[in-house]
Amino acid sequence: MIEMVIETEGLKKEIVSELLNLGVCDKCTLRYLGVKDPVVYRNTASIKTILGGLSKKEDDDDVADVDIDNEEGTGLPPAKLLKCNPCAACLGLLQSCVEESFLDHIADDIKKAGIESSSYAPVLTLPISLQIRAQSIWFHLIDKFPQVYKSLQYMKPEGISMKTVWKWISTMDLKQKVDSKSEWMTNGDLVINMFLQYKDEDPECLPMFKLLRQRNKRAELTRGAVEQMFHSMNIETFHTHFKCPPPIPTNQLVLDKLACSHMALFIAGRYCKYSRDVSQSPWLDLEGKRVRGEGSVQEYITEHVTPIFNCDTLRFSASGREDSDVRMLGKGRPFVVELINPKKTIFTPNRIKLLQKTINESTSLISVRDLQIVDKKAVTYLRDGELTKNKLYTALCKSDGREITAEMLQTLNETKTPIVLQQITPLRVLHRRSLITRPRSILELRAEPASNQSKDMFILHVKTEAGTYVKEFVHGDFGRTDPSISDLLGFPTEIMALDVTEVELDWPPEIKD
Ligand SMILES: [Zn+2]
Numbered sequence: 001m002i003e004m005v006i007e008t009e010g011l012k013k014e015i016v017s018e019l020l021n022l023g024v025c026d027k028c029t030l031r032y033l034g035v036k037d038p039v040v041y042r043n044t045a046s047i048k049t050i051l052g053g054l055s056k057k058e059d060d061d062d063v064a065d066v067d068i069d070n071e072e073g074t075g076l077p078p079a080k081l082l083k084c085n086p087c088a089a090c091l092g093l094l095q096s097c098v099e100e101s102f103l104d105h106i107a108d109d110i111k112k113a114g115i116e117s118s119s120y121a122p123v124l125t126l127p128i129s130l131q132i133r134a135q136s137i138w139f140h141l142i143d144k145f146p147q148v149y150k151s152l153q154y155m156k157p158e159g160i161s162m163k164t165v166w167k168w169i170s171t172m173d174l175k176q177k178v179d180s181k182s183e184w185m186t187n188g189d190l191v192i193n194m195f196l197q198y199k200d201e202d203p204e205c206l207p208m209f210k211l212l213r214q215r216n217k218r219a220e221l222t223r224g225a226v227e228q229m230f231h232s233m234n235i236e237t238f239h240t241h242f243k244c245p246p247p248i249p250t251n252q253l254v255l256d257k258l259a260c261s262h263m264a265l266f267i268a269g270r271y272c273k274y275s276r277d278v279s280q281s282p283w284l285d286l287e288g289k290r291v292r293g294e295g296s297v298q299e300y301i302t303e304h305v306t307p308i309f310n311c312d313t314l315r316f317s318a319s320g321r322e323d324s325d326v327r328m329l330g331k332g333r334p335f336v337v338e339l340i341n342p343k344k345t346i347f348t349p350n351r352i353k354l355l356q357k358t359i360n361e362s363t364s365l366i367s368v369r370d371l372q373i374v375d376k377k378a379v380t381y382l383r384d385g386e387l388t389k390n391k392l393y394t395a396l397c398k399s400d401g402r403e404i405t406a407e408m409l410q411t412l413n414e415t416k417t418p419i420v421l422q423q424i425t426p427l428r429v430l431h432r433r434s435l436i437t438r439p440r441s442i443l444e445l446r447a448e449p450a451s452n453q454s455k456d457m458f459i460l461h462v463k464t465e466a467g468t469y470v471k472e473f474v475h476g477d478f479g480r481t482d483p484s485i486s487d488l489l490g491f492p493t494e495i496m497a498l499d500v501t502e503v504e505l506d507w508p509p510e511i512k513d
Pocket residue numbers: 024025026027028029087088089090091092093094095
């Protein structure tokens with residue numbers, strides 16, 4: 001930022017008294033003097049020193065004549081009857097909106113929302129009148145004190161923004177009122193959206209709205225559109241459309257609404273599935289009713305997660321998926337649940353362990369392990385892993401009736417790996433996948449006699465590259481997968497049952513008991 005140069009005390013005094021005459025409050029006057037020290041804004045004595053005794057006497061009866069609406073009885077914080085006018089620049093944001101009663105009201109609303117958090121991010125949404133007023137004061141200063149402001153004219157009028165100053169003054173107090181151990185920062189987990197309203201917003205914005213509509217018939221009055229408009233506007237044009245300096249306001253900002261929402265939380269783990277009649281996600285009809293199966297992995301997990309975190313909604317994703325008739329064994333498949341706007345957010349590892357126990361005791365069809373709270377980045381890790389991870393399968397295979405001999409198994413076991421397959425999109429998934437030929441590798445292959453004594457069956461262990469269709473690798477899918485086990489053996493082979501025994505993704509980290 002360009003430094004402001006005010007060469008003499010006399011000149012500074014002139015600027016201060018000009019701003020105060022415009023109805024600008026002490027703190028906004030400091031902003032226009034370029035004061036960047038947060039401590040100063042919190043200290044009335046320092047403010048008075050800098051303003052050199054010209055500071056507004058807010059308890060002076062001489063300036064108590066401005067008529068201000070009393071908001072009492074509206075459910076909104078009572079607008080304190082200012083004995084001086086609301087500031088022409090901040091409309092009271094740095095006056096009544098930093099006072100104890102206002103901050104108490106905010107703190108109560110935050111507590112009422114009942115959302116646990118250890119860090120908070122206050123966000124102010126302000127009326128557009130403030131933007132227009134800031135521009136107006138800025139142009140007035142450039143006009144009146146060119147020796148100081150002319151060289152800064154391309155700087156934003158809000159060089160030291162009122163939002164920033166509001167935070168400098170208020171967050172320490174809010175922290176004490178809400179939770180003295182909490183952290184308050186721009187990337188805090190609990191976002192406190194405060195919407196402030198100004199009674200004269202519409203009339204004050206009307207000239208701007210007209211200007212925008214002249215340029216574009218469908219233009220909306222937005223912060224960005226206004227900023228863009230001012231960017232290309234010179235002082236002369238500004239004067240023809242807006243009052244410069246801005247009029248002294250009679251109404252001040254009031255809190256219209258406060259809304260709290262917590263950043264999403266992510267809980268990860270690995271799941272096993274022991275049933276051949278459970279899908280990964282629910283099969284729903286158009287009305288949202290489940291159409292088949294014994295429920296889904298997603299439901300068995302999330303029905304216990306939702307009440308614990310008390311979240312609005314959630315999103316379940318896993319590192320790939322198995323068909324509903326395929327079991328997921330071994331250490332299981334990594335998954336992550338994104339919890340949207342959770343209200344319970346602070347958990348000890350023991351609490352998560354208990355959640356895992358609850359899920360595991362509720363069903364014998366699935367189980368979870370390594371359940372833990374993870375970072376948002378984990379989701380990308382999971383998705384990337386989906387494209388690169390290898391998987392191990394065990395398949396029960398059946399011949400066309402002929403007996404499986406030791407020689408046949410030997411043929412398979414002596415096949416050189418990796419075997420590179422050309423897989424045309426399988427018929428069974430053609431309705432949801434595009435028709436292409438994918439080269440995929442079988443990295444390891446081992447065949448052994450079936451333990452169930454059936455002479456026409458054998459067991460096949462394979463390790464595959466991500467994205468390989470294993471069922472098709474066995475039967476060949478009418479020649480669409482080449483080569484297949486049927487090709488290698490020289491007779492038709494079917495797949496009777498399939499288990500995933502390992503998903504080679506080293507995430508989430510194992511949790512030792
Ligand atoms: Zn102000």
